[in-house]
Amino acid sequence: MPIYLYILKRILIAIPIILIVSMISFTIMRYDFTVGPIRININGHPVQMMEQYRFKNPIDPLAALKENPQISKAAYEHEKQRLGLDKPFYEQYWLWISHIFHFDFSQLKTGHFWKVFQPDLGKSFSGEDVSHILMQRIPNTLLLNVVTLLIAWLVAIPLGVYAALHWRSKADSALTLFSSMGMAAPSFVVALVLAVVAVKVGWPPLGGITSDDFNNFTMLHKILDVSAHLVLPVIVLTISSIAGLQRQMRGNLLDVLEAEYVRVARAKGLPEKKVIYKHAVRTAINPLVTMLGYDFAGLLSGAALVEMVLRFPGLGYTALEAVRQTDTNLAMTVLVMGAILLVLGNLVGDILLKIVDPRIELQ
Numbered sequence: 001m002p003i004y005l006y007i008l009k010r011i012l013i014a015i016p017i018i019l020i021v022s023m024i025s026f027t028i029m030r031y032d033f034t035v036g037p038i039r040i041n042i043n044g045h046p047v048q049m050m051e052q053y054r055f056k057n058p059i060d061p062l063a064a065l066k067e068n069p070q071i072s073k074a075a076y077e078h079e080k081q082r083l084g085l086d087k088p089f090y091e092q093y094w095l096w097i098s099h100i101f102h103f104d105f106s107q108l109k110t111g112h113f114w115k116v117f118q119p120d121l122g123k124s125f126s127g128e129d130v131s132h133i134l135m136q137r138i139p140n141t142l143l144l145n146v147v148t149l150l151i152a153w154l155v156a157i158p159l160g161v162y163a164a165l166h167w168r169s170k171a172d173s174a175l176t177l178f179s180s181m182g183m184a185a186p187s188f189v190v191a192l193v194l195a196v197v198a199v200k201v202g203w204p205p206l207g208g209i210t211s212d213d214f215n216n217f218t219m220l221h222k223i224l225d226v227s228a229h230l231v232l233p234v235i236v237l238t239i240s241s242i243a244g245l246q247r248q249m250r251g252n253l254l255d256v257l258e259a260e261y262v263r264v265a266r267a268k269g270l271p272e273k274k275v276i277y278k279h280a281v282r283t284a285i286n287p288l289v290t291m292l293g294y295d296f297a298g299l300l301s302g303a304a305l306v307e308m309v310l311r312f313p314g315l316g317y318t319a320l321e322a323v324r325q326t327d328t329n330l331a332m333t334v335l336v337m338g339a340i341l342l343v344l345g346n347l348v349g350d351i352l353l354k355i356v357d358p359r360i361e362l363q
Contacts (some may be wrong), residue, residue, distance in 0.1 A: 003354075005349065013344040019097075021331060021339040026093045049266045063257060084328075096122070096332060100246035121258065124322070130329045133318065134337075140209050141315035143226075144303065148234055152241035157288075160244070160249025161281060167254060175246060182243025191236045191309040204231040207311035233312050234240055237303060241295070252284035259283075282356060292349040 064073045065079060080086050084095060099120040107115040121130035163175045198206045205211070209229045210222075217225060256262065257280055265275045304316030315334060321330035 002204060009345075010350075014340075017343065018274045018336060022092065022097070022336050025091065025335045026332060029323070029331060038043075042220065059304070060078055073165070092328065096328065121333050124293050124330040125254065125325065125327045130333050133330065134315070134333065137313060137315040137318050140313050141303065141307075144230060144233055144237070147230060148237045148241060149292075151234065152238045152245055155238070156242040156245030157249055158162060158283065159248040161253060161276075163246065163250040164253035164257065165276070172250075175250070179243040182239045183247070185239070187236055188305040188309050191232070192237060194232055194236060195310060204228050206232065207321075210315055215283050229312075233303070233306055233310050236306050236310070248288060249284065252287060253280060253289040256280045256284045284351060286356060289353045290349050292345060292352065295345070 061360055065076050077086075079231060084092050087095075099122055102118050102120050103116055104118050105116060107113070121134070124130055124133060159175055163172045166172050198204055207227055211217075211225050211229075214222060214225060257276075259280075262275060262280055264278055268273070303312075304320045305313060306312070306315040307314040308320065315337075319331065319334035319338075321327075322334060325331075
């Protein structure tokens with residue numbers, strides 16, 4: 001199958017998956033339903049087996065207004081109506097999805113085809129446009145995740161290969177200990193420790209992604225300033241990523257080195273480096289390429305606590321706060337973006353796997 005048809009097929013399959021994810025997420029945030037009493041007949045007499053129960057999301061996004069004695073009941077009801085919280089959750093979902101899939105077909109007459117699809121992400125409970133919040137947070141999170149993945153792969157793969165080639169040596173034991181500690185240590189604990197060290201030492205800077213006088217810097221100074229603010233979150237996220245990738249690469253390569261085709265290549269007299277790096281490593285890295293999509297989407301959720309501890313203005317912490325407050329427009333947009341990142345990451349991983357291993361067919 002041509003690669004463009006494969007990509008189109010995957011995109012078409014992803015659309016209903018993302019819609020199902022949005023329905024489940026919205027229902028969890030906004031569920032409100034009642035289970036009535038169950039009655040059965042025993043010897044001709046009706047017996048009630050259970051009382052009537054109402055299941056409702058325990059989080060009230062307007063709890064602060066309700067508990068404020070200075071807010072009148074009329075103002076509270078007006079705010080509830082403005083946010084659409086007075087409607088059943090399925091009506092709220094329909095309003096949200098209809099605003100997302102908003103089309104302006106009048107743009108076809110003017111020839112502006114790219115303006116036909118005009119999604120309306122709505123406003124957050126604070127009154128700020130969701131699109132404006134995302135435009136501020138998405139570049140920061142994408143930069144953090146891309147740098148983290150790049151460093152993790154550039155460091156972990158060579159370390160895994162080295163550990164496999166020096167199996168049971170002191171270096172292998174040290175790398176195994178490092179990977180075990182890196183995978184066991186919670187990211188937010190590592191973030192807290194490094195934050196305390198940064199405060200005592202005075203470097204790297206803690207909080208934000210730029211300095212206060214960033215606009216007055218030269219281009220080179222701006223790049224260095226952003227890089228300095230990325231040091232702490234990148235270190236925290238790469239520790240666990242490097243540990244997991246290095247450990248898996250070591251295990252995969254050890255298995256491949258025992259394969260029959262590797263022994264045959266050595267028996268034919270091929271150089272050891274060619275046997276290892278051209279044949280064994282390329283096969284051992286295939287499962288890691290497949291997991292690339294899960295790693296990229298997982299960083300969005302895994303970075304939430306790290307962003308909160310290090311006060312990094314990313315999308316993860318924004319999503320955490322939106323879900324905690326059940327801010328419908330903001331939370332749903334971020335959750336759907338996470339699903340889209342997972343789908344795109346899997347697609348990129350499959351395409352990279354095809355590039356790494358030409359024997360694989362796209363179907």
